[in-house]
Structure formats: structure tokens, C-alpha cells
Amino acid sequence: MKLQGTLHTAMRALCRNPMRALLTTLGIVIGIGAVIAMMEIGQGSSAAIQKSITSMGANNLLILPGTASSGGVSFGAGSTMTLTPGDYEAIVRDCPAVRCGAPIVRARTQLVYNGRNWVPQSMSGSTPSLLEVQLWKDLADGECFTDRDVLNSNRVCLVGQTIARELFQGENPIGKELRIKNVAFKVIGVLSAKGANMVGMDQDDIVIAPWTSIKFRVSGSSLTNTNQSSSAAASAVNTLSQVYPSNQVALYPDKSDTQIADSMLTVRFVNVDQILVSAISPEEIPAAMQQITAVLRERHRLQRGEPDDFSIRDMTEMSKVLTSTTTLMTNLLLCVAMISLLVGGVGIMNIMLVSVTERTREIGLRMAVGARSKDILWQFLVEAVVLCLVGGIIGILLGHGGSLMVEAFLHWPVETSPTAIVSAVGVSATVGIVFGFYPAWKASRLDPIDALRYE
Amino acid sequence: MNLIELNDIRKTYHLGEIDVPVLKGVSMAVAGGELVALMGASGSGKSTLMNILGCLDRPSSGEYWLDGQEVSRYSNDQRAMVRNQKIGFVFQSFNLLSRTTALENVTMPLTYTADFLTPKERHERGMAMLTRVGLDDRSHHHPSQLSGGQQQRVAIARALINNPPVLFADEPTGNLDSKTSEEVLRMFKQLNEDDGITIILVTHDVTVASHARRTIHIHDGLIVNGAYSHASTDSKPAGGGL
Ligand SMILES: Nc1ncnc2c1ncn2[C@@H]1O[C@H](COP(=O)(O)OP(=O)(O)OP(=O)(O)O)[C@@H](O)[C@H]1O
Ligand SMILES: [Mg+2]
Numbered sequence: 001m002k003l004q005g006t007l008h009t010a011m012r013a014l015c016r017n018p019m020r021a022l023l024t025t026l027g028i029v030i031g032i033g034a035v036i037a038m039m040e041i042g043q044g045s046s047a048a049i050q051k052s053i054t055s056m057g058a059n060n061l062l063i064l065p066g067t068a069s070s071g072g073v074s075f076g077a078g079s080t081m082t083l084t085p086g087d088y089e090a091i092v093r094d095c096p097a098v099r100c101g102a103p104i105v106r107a108r109t110q111l112v113y114n115g116r117n118w119v120p121q122s123m124s125g126s127t128p129s130l131l132e133v134q135l136w137k138d139l140a141d142g143e144c145f146t147d148r149d150v151l152n153s154n155r156v157c158l159v160g161q162t163i164a165r166e167l168f169q170g171e172n173p174i175g176k177e178l179r180i181k182n183v184a185f186k187v188i189g190v191l192s193a194k195g196a197n198m199v200g201m202d203q204d205d206i207v208i209a210p211w212t213s214i215k216f217r218v219s220g221s222s223l224t225n226t227n228q229s230s231s232a233a234a235s236a237v238n239t240l241s242q243v244y245p246s247n248q249v250a251l252y253p254d255k256s257d258t259q260i261a262d263s264m265l266t267v268r269f270v271n272v273d274q275i276l277v278s279a280i281s282p283e284e285i286p287a288a289m290q291q292i293t294a295v296l297r298e299r300h301r302l303q304r305g306e307p308d309d310f311s312i313r314d315m316t317e318m319s320k321v322l323t324s325t326t327t328l329m330t331n332l333l334l335c336v337a338m339i340s341l342l343v344g345g346v347g348i349m350n351i352m353l354v355s356v357t358e359r360t361r362e363i364g365l366r367m368a369v370g371a372r373s374k375d376i377l378w379q380f381l382v383e384a385v386v387l388c389l390v391g392g393i394i395g396i397l398l399g400h401g402g403s404l405m406v407e408a409f410l411h412w413p414v415e416t417s418p419t420a421i422v423s424a425v426g427v428s429a430t431v432g433i434v435f436g437f438y439p440a441w442k443a444s445r446l447d448p449i450d451a452l453r454y455e
Numbered sequence: 456m457n458l459i460e461l462n463d464i465r466k467t468y469h470l471g472e473i474d475v476p477v478l479k480g481v482s483m484a485v486a487g488g489e490l491v492a493l494m495g496a497s498g499s500g501k502s503t504l505m506n507i508l509g510c511l512d513r514p515s516s517g518e519y520w521l522d523g524q525e526v527s528r529y530s531n532d533q534r535a536m537v538r539n540q541k542i543g544f545v546f547q548s549f550n551l552l553s554r555t556t557a558l559e560n561v562t563m564p565l566t567y568t569a570d571f572l573t574p575k576e577r578h579e580r581g582m583a584m585l586t587r588v589g590l591d592d593r594s595h596h597h598p599s600q601l602s603g604g605q606q607q608r609v610a611i612a613r614a615l616i617n618n619p620p621v622l623f624a625d626e627p628t629g630n631l632d633s634k635t636s637e638e639v640l641r642m643f644k645q646l647n648e649d650d651g652i653t654i655i656l657v658t659h660d661v662t663v664a665s666h667a668r669r670t671i672h673i674h675d676g677l678i679v680n681g682a683y684s685h686a687s688t689d690s691k692p693a694g695g696g697l
Binding site: 002005006009012016017021125361362364365366367368369372373374375442448449452 | 506509512529530532533536538539540544546550552553554555559563564566568571613614666684
């Protein structure tokens with residue numbers, strides 16, 4: 001109630017000289033306006049950078065099966081077959097830090113269509129969620145295969161732009177049948193263009209099909225390592241295999257059909273080559289890795305102390321770049337913000353000092369009719385704070401308007417930042433208190449008679 | 456008991472090494488309801504005395520009893536309270552806030568009053584005061600839109616807003632021509648007679664002083680005559696008088 005009176009008095013005093021009040025607060029207006037505009041534009045660009053880095057796979061984690069070794073010879077990453085589709089389902093179901101995931105079965109064989117052939121860089125058997133994990137935007141044409149296709153190992157596939165161009169030579173691939181290692185697959189969708197990845201590999205040179213179809217129809221055997229099976233499969237069509245034989249020497253004679261039928265070596269579990277998952281955000285990657293490790297160790301029944309039979313790779317380098325750019329940007333903006341607010345605050349202090357001198361008689365009069373020195377202190381302090389707050393609010397409006405204009409005319413990405421707005425209000429009030437205190441204190445120390453006599 | 460009683464009030468200014476004694480032992484008394492004029496040559500210490508009476512300044516020594524309280528040793532905040540509640544002060548140069556309406560000038564002291572008033576109550580009290588000085592139709596005029604006499608009447612209304620028992624006026628007609636002076640003086644007389652407000656006013660003008668029932672003459676920091684009214688002269692020996 002007392003504050004209300006003080007506020008009223010302060011507002012009246014400011015309104016007696018609106019032009020001066022406006023000019024006084026201009027420093028704060030510009031300071032806060034610049035801060036808000038920069039924060040919004042800065043956050044917009046940093047979000048855009050983040051998004052583009054994320055689309056390069058910064059959020060992604062690649063889970064590979066463990067390393068097999070025999071007699072001291074390590075066969076390298078992925079040489080055992082410990083990952084199953086069940087693992088994939090468990091990860092997606094039980095790890096809250098994982099946004100989505102997809103199992104991947106790789107193959108590398110020849111595609112044939114209408115007398116032309118082509119060996120794509122990447123042939124992945126997966127689930128429809130792969131598109132989400134790899135952030136493929138919409139399909140350029142057609143539609144994606146479904147979970148039902150995966151269940152039934154249907155012979156459908158998606159092709160990338162490069163394949164559409166090279167193999168189909170401008171024909172519309174939708175509905176056409178191409179042969180993958182002599183198995184006919186119907187093209188039901190064309191992926192949109194993605195271009196080269198960070199190391200220069202063409203990401204459009206790709207075929208994606210249900211993993212069951214690749215696994216059981218193309219790779220054929222689920223028990224052979226695909227690294228080896230794919231080269232074997234490729235060599236079956238590739239005439240160069242005679243020059244550079246990559247077939248392993250057969251240790252045992254081929255099994256006859258009867259032997260195969262009698263064999264107890266039926267597939268107990270189906271393995272996948274990799275599981276690709278996407279964390280909710282770059283910050284959640286460590287949490288996701290922990291959760292995945294826990295889930296997989298549990299599923300693989302690994303005892304405490306036993307090494308993992310899988311490995312998880314993240315895109316550490318990319319996320320590092322991401323965090324360092326964002327931090328740098330934020331710190332830079334903070335510095336500029338501080339300096340401009342300091343300048344604005346000094347401006348306020350300057351004018352408040354002039355104002356105190358100019359209004360010495362008023363101060364004397366107020367004291368003569370009963371104002372205590374703390375009433376005067378409060379009045380001038382509240383005036384300074386009100387000036388700064390009004391300046392801050394105008395600054396927020398101007399800054400926000402400015403960033404909206406930048407968005408409209410320059411098409412820069414802009415992001416409204418409630419934190420910046422709230423802290424701008426806080427900062428301008430603080431500036432008012434800090435820089436308004438000395439003039440207010442000076443005013444409150446005046447002697448009523450001296451003040452009344454002041455000319 | 457007198458409303459105002461001064462006992463051997465002295466005021467000495469210190470200008471570097473030199474002591475400048477301005478009041479050299481002033482004793483006087485004013486009863487409630489009096490209208491007293493204070494006269495003296497320029498530089499005799501009238502304004503200095505008025506500032507002490509108005510609790511704006513502290514005496515170097517001596518006692519000042521106001522309404523039964525010894526206020527000369529009060530702290531700054533206590534004196535501010537006294538100024539707010541018990542004293543109205545009218546200045547020679549009006550001292551109105553510029554670019555502020557007459558009404559707001561009048562209600563300004565209420566900001567510093569301890570008990571809270573709603574904006575409506577403040578408005579009503581301010582309008583009542585303006586009506587009392589005959590300016591209710593000028594409530595939204597700024598000082599620059601008022602004549603000198605009107606400005607001084609606004610200042611009087613401001614001094615009276617907290618219903619103080621005593622009003623001090625240091626040369627209230629000093630900046631006014633004789634006709635408006637007359638107007639303001641009539642106002643003072645009316646306030647004194649109708650509302651019983653004690654008034655002490657400083658003047659150089661003998662005709663102005665003639666309106667008062669008693670005149671105190673001060674010369675070179677000492678009261679020459681009129682320090683006590685006749686009623687109280689009997690009970691008190693004339694101090695400092697010739
Ligand atoms: N702050 C001060 N410091 C030093 N001397 C002062 C101060 N204020 C007043 N004086 C001296 O005190 C004396 C009395 O001053 P005062 O203002 O009381 O005179 P006055 O009677 O009101 O005169 P006038 O009729 O001209 O207004 C003067 O000689 C003046 O020089
Ligand atoms: Mg004087």
C-alpha cells in the first residue's frame with residue numbers, strides 16, 4: 001500500500017517529463033532490444049545448426065555385435081552374431097532415452113533391371129522405422145513398406161535417387177520389379193535426395209527392403225556372417241571374382257539336400273548385423289548408452305565381470321562440435337548483452353543524477369511536508385527501476401519485432417526465447433536498482449533547507 | 456500551556472573558522488488560536504527562526520516546545536513526522552510542483568502520511584481543501600496556468616491538508632502585488648478566526664502586520680518586543696525584551 005503510493009509518485013514524476021524519460025531509457029531500450037533480437041536470432045541459428053547436425057546422425061547410436069576371436073586372432077567388430085531382432089525390440093521398448101531404432105541387415109549384391117545392373121553402396125534390410133532413425137524426409141514418390149511386409153518377408157523395396165537415376169534411367173521406378181540376386185523385388189517407393197554424408201559417401205545410392213526379405217531371400221543363410229556371405233554372394237555374379245577370388249576355401253564338402261534337411265542345425269535365433277537407434281536429444285546420448293548396455297547385458301545373460309558381447313558407437317565428434325558452437329555463441333551473446341546493458345545503466349545513472357540536481361527544490365519541498373529520507377530514497381529508486389523496466393519492456397517488444405522482421409525478410413531461423421525475455425526483465429530491474437541507487441541515496445541525504453534554497 | 460514555546464533558542468552558523476551567530480537567545484510563546492506577525496529588518500534572522508519553528512532546522516541550543524513536546528532534539532525522521540502532521544508551511548515562492556495539477560499539489564503531503572488513504576479519499580480531501588481556499592474550479596490547472604495569488608492559495612491548501620494546528624508563513628505575500636496580498640491575508644484571517652488555526656507570518660509590510668493581533672519584532676537575532684501575549688506576560692517575565 002505504501003509502495004503503491006511511491007509507485008504512483010514515481011510514475012507522476014516521470015510523466016511530468018515524458019520526453020526526457022524516454023530518452024533516458026533509450027540506452028536500456030537499445031540494450032535489451034539488441035539482447036533479445038540477438039538471443040532469438042542466435043538461438044534460431046543454433047537450433048538450425050543443431051538440427052542439421054542431428055540430421056547427419058549426431059543423435060544416432062550404432063550397436064554392433066561383439067568381436068569374435070579365436071586363438072588370439074580377432075576377427076574385428078561385428079564378427080559374432082549376438083544381436084537379434086528381439087534385442088532391437090527390447091531396446092526400443094525399455095530405454096526411455098531412445099527415441100526410435102531399427103535393426104539392420106546388410107547385403108552387397110547386384111541389382112538387375114531391364115538389362116542394366118548396378119551394385120549399390122548400401123543395401124539395408126530393416127524396418128520402416130529406419131527412415132525415422134536416419135531422418136529421411138518424406139519419400140520422393142510412392143510409399144514405405146510396412147511392418148506387415150517385414151513379418152511376411154514381402155519382396156518390396158525402396159530405392160534411393162542414385163539408383164532411380166542409374167538403374168531406371170529416368171523411368172518411374174514405382175511398381176517396377178528389379179532383381180536382387182535373382183530375387184524379384186517390387187519397387188514401392190523412391191527416397192528423397194540426401195546427398196553425400198560427412199565422409200563423402202553417396203547416401204542416395206541405397207536400397208532398403210524389409211530385413212526379413214534381405215535376410216532370408218537374399219543373403220540366404222542366417223548363420224553365415226554377412227560380411228563374408230555378401231562378398232560370396234556378390235562374387236557369384238561378379239566375373240571379377242575369378243581374378244580376385246574372395247571365396248573361402250571350403251573346409252567341408254557341400255551338404256546334400258538330404259543332409260541339410262536332416263541337420264539339427266536349424267536356426268535357433270535370427271541375428272541382425274547392426275541396430276541403429278536414435279537418442280531423444282544429443283544430451284541424452286550417455287543415458288541412452290547406459291540403458292542400452294543394461295538391457296543388452298540382461299538379455300544376453302552376461303555375468304558381472306564378463307565383457308560386453310556388443311559395442312555401442314556414438315558420433316562423439318559431431319556432438320562435440322555441436323556443443324562447442326552453441327556454448328561459444330551463447331557466451332559471445334552474453335558478453336555483448338552485458339556491455340550494452342552496462343552502457344544503458346550508466347546512461348540511467350547520469351540522467352538520474354541530473355534529475356536529482358534539477359529537482360533539488362522539489363526534494364526539499366517534499367521533505368518540508370513530511371517526507372523522510374527513506375521516502376525520497378525509495379521514490380528515486382522506484383523511478384529508476386520503473387524507467388529501466390519500461391525500457392526493458394519496450395526493448396523486448398522492439399527486439400522481438402526486429403527478430404520477426406529478420407525472419408520475414410531475411411528468412412533467418414528465429415526462435416522465441418521465454419528465458420531471454422524473463423531474464424531481460426530481471427536484468428533491467430537490476431540495472432535500475434544498481435545504477436539508480438547512488439542518485440537516490442544522494443537525493444535522500446539532502447538537507448531540507450539547503451534543498452529549498454537551491455536555485 | 457502554550458502551543459509553541461521557545462526558551463533561549465540560539466543558532467550559530469559556522470563558515471569555516473568564523474562563527475556567525477544569527478539567533479542569540481530567542482524566547483517567546485504563542486498560544487493556540489493566535490495570529491502573530493513577525494517583523495524585522497532584512498538579515499535579522501526571521502527566516503532562520505521560522506525554519507526552526509517549522510522543524511526544518513535544528514537550533515544550536517535551547518528548547519522548543521511544540522504542542523507539549525520538546526522537538527529540538529528529535530531525529531530527522533521524527534521531525535519529518537512532526538512536519539507532516541502538526542505543521543503547515545507556506546513559502547514566499549509558493550514552491551508548487553510544476554506540470555502537476557493543483558489538486559495533486561494539494562494532496563502531495565498525504566503520500567507521506569502514516570495512515571493509508573484510498574485514492575478516492577485523497578481526492579475528496581484535496582477537493583475539500585481547494586474549496587476552502589476557493590479554487591475548486593481550478594483543480595486541474597497547472598501552476599503555470601494560475602495567477603500568483605491563486606498559486607499561493609494552492610500552497611496554503613497544501614499546508615492545511617493534514618489539518619495541522621499551526622501554520623507558518625515566511626513572507627507569504629512577498630511575491631504578490633498589494634491587491635492579491637490583501638486576498639491572501641484575508642484567507643489567513645479567515646482560517647484563524649473560523650477554524651482556529653494558529654498562524655505565524657513573517658512580513659516587512661506594516662499594513663500586513665496590522666491584520667495580526669500581535670506583532671513580534673526581531674532585531675539582530677533578538678526579540679525586541681511582543682515575545683509574549685499580554686495574557687501570558689503576567690505569568691512569565693519578559694525575556695529578551697527591552
Ligand atoms: N546557511 C547559512 N550560513 C551562514 N549564514 C547564514 C545562513 N543562512 C542565513 N545566514 C545568515 O543569517 C542571517 C539571517 O538570515 P535570515 O535569512 O534569517 O534573514 P531574514 O531576516 O529572513 O532576512 P530577509 O528579510 O531578507 O529574508 C543573515 O545575515 C545570513 O547571512
Ligand atoms: Mg527571510
